Amino acid sequence: MSVNQDDASQAQINEYLQGLGQRAKAASFTLATLTSTQKNNLLSTISERLADNASAILAANAKDVAAAKANGLTDAMIDRLLLDEARLAGIIGDIDNVIALADPIGKEAASQLLDNGLRLTQRSVPLGVVGVIYEARPNVTVDIAVLALKTGNAVILRGGKETIESNKVLSDVIRGALNSLNLPQDAVQLIASPERAIVSGLLRLDKYVDMIIPRGGQALQRLCAEQSSIPVILGGIGICHLLVDKKADLNRAVDVIANAKVQRPTVCNALDTLLIDQQVAAAFVPKVAAHLHSLGVKFYVCEQTQGYLSGLGFDITPADDESFSTEWLSLTLGIKVVADIDAAIAHIRQHSSGHSEAILTDDIHAASYFMNQVDSAAVYVNASTRFTDGAQFGLGAEVAVSTQKLHARGPMALDALTTYKWLAWGDYTCRG
Amino acid sequence: MSVNQDDASQAQINEYLQGLGQRAKAASFTLATLTSTQKNNLLSTISERLADNASAILAANAKDVAAAKANGLTDAMIDRLLLDEARLAGIIGDIDNVIALADPIGKEAASQLLDNGLRLTQRSVPLGVVGVIYEARPNVTVDIAVLALKTGNAVILRGGKETIESNKVLSDVIRGALNSLNLPQDAVQLIASPERAIVSGLLRLDKYVDMIIPRGGQALQRLCAEQSSIPVILGGIGICHLLVDKKADLNRAVDVIANAKVQRPTVCNALDTLLIDQQVAAAFVPKVAAHLHSLGVKFYVCEQTQGYLSGLGFDITPADDESFSTEWLSLTLGIKVVADIDAAIAHIRQHSSGHSEAILTDDIHAASYFMNQVDSAAVYVNASTRFTDGAQFGLGAEVAVSTQKLHARGPMALDALTTYKWLAWGDYTCRG
Incomplete structure (x- = not known):
């Protein structure tokens, strides 16, 4: 978060993004090995700490709302970014729903003993690092972080500048929860700078980021489709x-x-x-x-x-x-x-x-x-x-609604935050 | 195929690509509704016609080989593009193997009666239109067309210029087989022009093309990752x-x-x-x-x-x-x-x-x-x-080996050429 909006040079931005990506990827390897109990315990801790920090969260949100009013945002937009006690309680309550969902990680499918002597299986694993670019909805910060952590993924969050104060406090609380359990806090990183070049750079960070989810309007979707070298889940546009x-x-x-x-x-x-x-x-x-x-x-x-x-x-x-x-x-x-x-x-x-x-x-x-x-x-x-x-659709959670055909289509649930790897056991087996 | 290499203007290329995409998409809707028997019958017809046209295919390939020698290609490269009777028989024999595979299209999963009154199911369907960019291997032309047709997809093929004569005859034979069964021949289209701008344009044809598979080296993979606005399956690079x-x-x-x-x-x-x-x-x-x-x-x-x-x-x-x-x-x-x-x-x-x-x-x-x-x-x-x-891995067919995490990972079989759609039945049902 050391990049300054006004004089950030491209070199600084690149250095910042490399660090961001490296930290996220390193954290993802730890997240990937957690048990379901450990991940649910983490979500409970996040839930508790959000409740404990309610007044700080609402105070930060009040700053965002005041700035939005000063900047002449529409009532509809202000309503979207507004948090109050009831809305925050709803966000926290949703975490309990996610805790109750089955963990999709570590399932093995397609297991077979092959003619070539290998025992082969397909194990579900986290994607790794998920980048999410979204607009002025502070609830997305918590929703996405919780769904990513539930599935053992690290996440890089780039929320709208209108909710920056809220997002800073929310992500700090989540990082504090990770830290309190000796888990890498860089599993959740917020890009606080509103610098647009950072978004373009994030979309090229394919060495570290495995999937980009843009949650926003047509312009954001097109930007991601056209600029990203990372697989993008397009969605949320319904004609x-x-x-x-x-x-x-x-x-x-x-x-x-x-x-x-x-x-x-x-x-x-x-x-x-x-x-x-x-x-x-x-x-x-x-x-x-x-x-x-x-x-x-x-x-x-x-x-x-x-x-x-x-x-x-x-x-x-x-x-x-x-x-x-x-x-x-x-x-x-x-x-x-x-x-x-x-x-x-x-x-x-x-x-x-x-x-x-x-x-x-x-x-x-x-x-x-x-x-x-x-x-x-x-x-x-x-x-x-x-x-x-x-x-x-009875999926329990929604990461996004995909309108593309690869990976996930329609309402995307926890499964869409997973991939698989093929595991094969031999006995010093050679291919004939 | 009306675009000339030397004086193709960008407007001509765009018009050509729009037509190509529209024809492919239109054909894909017909392909998507074929039964397994119809699709296998099509593959048998292709197999027969390739055998019937063996001498024309080998004659065209001989032109490619002669040009390759004249252009000083390495022996290894010439060996890759060479077809002889045995190799052609192998390619045709592989079609029988694909015919024997189970059709992944039309399976329904996750069927349930929801509390909201809807009966919901997830039906496997073809992706639609698949674009494949590959190098000097004429066997890929047949392999990919057959795998695409088996799964009810239309395909746009862009092979290496070194095998253009072989590819023209091979794709003409396949289109002839489609035509003879009153199926749309534009289910298989070959981009015969070596114009590079066509590849860049193809990678932006997201209105019509649902997936791009680059089968080639690092440079081609990077080009597709960086330029494509269509989802790309990266793969085939193994360190x-x-x-x-x-x-x-x-x-x-x-x-x-x-x-x-x-x-x-x-x-x-x-x-x-x-x-x-x-x-x-x-x-x-x-x-x-x-x-x-x-x-x-x-x-x-x-x-x-x-x-x-x-x-x-x-x-x-x-x-x-x-x-x-x-x-x-x-x-x-x-x-x-x-x-x-x-x-x-x-x-x-x-x-x-x-x-x-x-x-x-x-x-x-x-x-x-x-x-x-x-x-x-x-x-x-x-x-x-x-x-x-x-x-x-016992998958029966290989479309590519994916090194990315979304959609398919490792050896990709017929399943990777499918997506799904959600189908829901109500009784004039409203959301409460």
Whole structure:
């Protein structure tokens, strides 16, 4: 943390990053050998120390909030970075949930005695060092550190500058807990400098860092995809679709669509584009629009939808290709009438971010066809897209929601923080 | 294939790549829905057509060989790109082996009925489009196309320019087989232009390509790691170590070391650095060096090893940090005396590429400690490093040997060409 924001030269940054990486990697080797009991004991200690240090944490957070107000951040952003006693208690309570989860490390699979004389097994092991780049949510600091430590990984945290005071205290408490148990405190390191060049450098630290998780918006995801020489888990961007098939139950459909759009519009699994089969469009479009309008939703619509809705007093804007490629994160919905299920699937293939898509239909053939043809992390029949979530999927924990296809897809749980190594025993065995 | 080497503008290249990607992605959706029988039937057709077109294939290969000779390529390189009747028969025979493998697509796991009312399952599906960049080995063209098609993936092939005539005929035969079964021939596309900007562009084609596999040397691996915005499977670089522990059986050790170094020195799982515990170094170093010397091995040695070997007539060179970070791919071996097992592990952590490491010991504690502490794709006790191979591991096929930790590690088989999607059924179910 010795790098100064203003005059940090590239050489200083490189030296800082090398040290950061070396310390993390060294710590990771110790973490990797801990038993489940030792790791759970560590998490309990962290939980206790966070509770003991609640007033210092809240005081640091108050500084962040004051700075945010002084800097004119929006109320929504301030709400995201705010901690109070109840929220902190929630963060601490979540640690107990993680303690209760099964440890995915040290399992052996694919064990066999091979013809060549080797006894071979595939053992699950920690990834090593995980780098996480995130925005102004102090809860992520604790969540990610706890999930990394539970799986025997070291972690490098780069949070948003808006929560720097909170993050410093939170990471200090976690490092203190490690230290109190004679464990390497560098298993958790916070990059406190807001210097942007440090992020670029972190993304090239492939000698020490095994995985990068960007938890933030589109710009951060693209930055990581384009600049990182370390494997990146892209995710958390959901341009989600729901198709009302010609055989959907139109009465029941309205509630599911409202749930997908309105229940929590600011998250990645909220509905962005409603596709409606033209055979039911005349009946359904005004009906669903009226209900959503009553819930505060405004619309970006195709020409045909506009025909059904104009003059009814709704907030409608003509949609273009760009609107249909937008993750709204608000009470806004794209609506498009499609010729048939194939046109809907083609639209999804063109515009989806590969997160979550749904079909509402009473036709088992349409349901099966949609599931087979749509290639997204989660595909639903007769359900809201809002279910794409680690807790809803019964995974116990959520590291991120991956929209890429390698390593992990959809809600990522503890397993996604592991890899495996092949172990083979011989008797001075040579290859023939 | 319409891009000309000399005057291809960036705009032309971009247009070419967009078309290539769109066609591959479109084909991938058809491939993904094929049954195992359909896919095996396709592979049989490819096998038959390759046999039927043997003379055209060998004639094209003869052009490549003639050009290679004219261009002064080494005998070793010419041998790599050479096809003859026996080699072609071997390539075709391997297709039958792939046909016999179980299809990993369409398996469902983690199926459960959730408290929220959803029935959830995780179905294995193809990755989609795989891009493979490789060097002058025409067998890779067939191998990779067959493995991709077996798993329902489309593939974009970018082989070395030295085998372009062979690759054109091979890919045309495969595309003809697809076409004859009314399957999209663009499931297999060859980039015939040697234009380097096409590789850079391919690495940024993340809208269409789901995974990049570079099969080649260090320079190609780094290029892909640094430039690709698509997930890359790095691999095939093995700086492999073997530790002779103080409790090793020194007589039996010699054969294992000779096997690891000499049996096939040009491949990634061959031994690069021999580490010897100082307690047995005086007895063992001259013994093993004499045997390896008789097999034609020359040595890069630490100072202590030099003391044991000087004046004995072996080919020795003083080693430095760089020699200990070299993948020799030849009858060359680094030798270093280490203070103890921890010093050996520290050396491995610093110099290994994470491929394969071995310990020779009769001490069960040392064996277990080494396996736990060494973090490479394959770790051996009392066996040669040469076993790190899909066939030797009983996997039936090998796509590549991954030295990264995400998605797949070590020998990658058909499973590594798959991902999964989450499928959920509700009854117009909303999130509470």
